[in-house]
Amino acid sequence: MAAKKTPAPPAPAACPVCKGSGEVSVTVRVGRKRxxxxxxxxxxLTCLGSGEAPTDD
Known part of the structure; x- marks a missing residue:
């Protein structure tokens, strides 16, 4: 009898905002005229640094 193999879970999708890096660039403004x-x-802040797309659990 052959053992059935279960498929591996799919890899999590990359975050669309940071593209999987977990980091984003932010412009720094200073002074009264900004x-x-x-x-x-x-x-x-979308994936909280994990690089994975958020899920609706």
Whole structure:
């Protein structure tokens, strides 16, 4: 009798906002006129840094 193999669970989809990296670039603004001072990397708030697309559980 042959053993049945169960299929492996599919890999989780990448987050559409950060494209799976878990990080996004944010523009930093300073001063009263809010001039642009540069960019910094921050955690993706859609997937909370995991890089996986959120599910509706």
């Amino acid at each position: 001039r642009v001072a540069g960019q910094q990397t921050g955690m993706c």
